[in-house]
Amino acid sequence: MSGKATREAYGVAILELGRSNPDIYVVDADIGKSCKTVPFFEELPNQHVNVGIAEQNAAGVAAGLATCGKIPFVTTYAVFGSMRMCEQIRQEACYPNLNVKVACSHGGFTPASDGASHQGIEDMGIYRTIPNMTVIMPADYYSALKLVKAAAAYYGPVYLRFTRDPIPFIYDENAEFVIGKAVQLKEGKDIAIIANGDIMSRAVAAAEELETRGYSVRLLDMHTIKPLDEEAVKKAIVEIGSIITVEDHNILNGLGSAVCELVAEMGMGKVKRIGIQDRFGESAPYDRLLEKHGITVKNIVASAETLIKEKQPV
């Protein structure tokens, strides 16, 4: 497999940003090595703060820096970045709408062998419910590079979710991304598959398999789950009628929920959510965890065929 981890992209992007803008800061909480901020620290120590194992303080320090015109990226694991400092980010970044970014690695099941304590499966849902917060999960290395830069250029709190493992390239270095605007990877008319993050490559494989079976698939990369690209979802429901969402996150309050909320309000169409079925993970290889929780190419294909047949009864 040719690919790279999105956390690697974060490390590269944040260093480039920091070099060109002295207001870009990184606030680490002792896992800079895992989150790929060490090169930033080594080259730009004056723009780096490591508060130690103290995530709540990290959030507040970032907010204080932001009031002085800095653009701080608080960096830790998704599980700590969304829960250990959730209220601090709510109170000190989201409520005053400060320019604080929460950039987290090890999202979803990707800290696989570390077990449930380190797997951030609720993070995007938590931040999705806080006003002013934007929630982004890139699907590959190149989109991560671009979305980190887009987040830096956007004023306001942003949650960025990266992951541990190398994943296949979906895009090339010339791809462009707009926060809140889905990318259509395939046009199709029988079923729409909406995915994000590391699962995108599986969604691509599922779409290809479905096409070999004679179906036409619309595939969307919903890298921003808040604000959701409502236009893209509505268009899929009106033109196609059925959507499958795929994510490495609890099916509650993540991408699938966001899509379902909108579709339910439209009062038409059908959605099937593939993701973590409101259960904790465990220590196991990443692929095994996905398999156990049904986040597989096979399941996407089977669900798509079921939805398509329901739509067109023989």
Place this chain on the structure above:
Amino acid sequence: MNKEEKVAYLKGKAIEMRKTALTMIHTAQSGHPGGSLSAADYMTALYFSELNIKAEEPKWPDRDRFVLSKGHVCPILYSALALKEYFPYETIYTLRKEGSILQGHPDMKVCPGVDISTGSLGQGLSTAVGMAIAAKRDKKDYRVFCVVGDGESQEGQIWEAVMSAVKYKLDNLVIFVDNNNLQNDNTCDVVMPTGDLRKKFDAFGCEAYGIDGHKMEEIVDVLDEIRTKKNGIPKVIVGKTVKGRGVSFMENVVMWHGVAPDKEQFAQAISEVEGGLK
């Protein structure tokens, strides 16, 4: 102004500060009088003598920053801002009312002079640390003042923030501890003893001073002493205070943490406050 004149001036301002805070809480029939009054004297000293700020330019980049970590005592902060003319004085009658710039806890988006929104305890000091780091990195001379409660010091994040202030040698940070030994449910000693806070801050590597937080002379002296001390060590002023100070029936009474005075109580409180601290 010599020291004697300065102290007399500040004592006069402290009376206005107390009256304004009580008036807004009484008008709102909601708010926190006890802690507002215990913090009144050093808040007066800060706003009327120490802070390098400009009411006409609230976001002046070189201003000293003020963080009210114990955000629930914002009536005393709003009093200072009203008396300094950050907004028209009459605004105090809108405390806690819909659409008011004077929210129940400070909101930096709407209230000029508020440097950070606070209200959830234990969090403000971390933001003050961020501001002080920014000043150091930008080679700016402004200082950051942060008021925390003794009850608030039960939050672990306070100590996370103190560790980072010491690590980053923030001698431009001044922490006031409003040591009134009362909190929402009871005395701190009963709810969760905070022990000798001066020793605790010292043990974390700060330079902590103990004063009577209601003696204007002592407040002025300690501020004078630390103003030019650029020794790489964060300063902490543990002010021994009395919750509800200045109003006899509120002093050291737990109930007055978050209850507004009725008409008669308000009249008595104002007449007592007008006499100044005894």
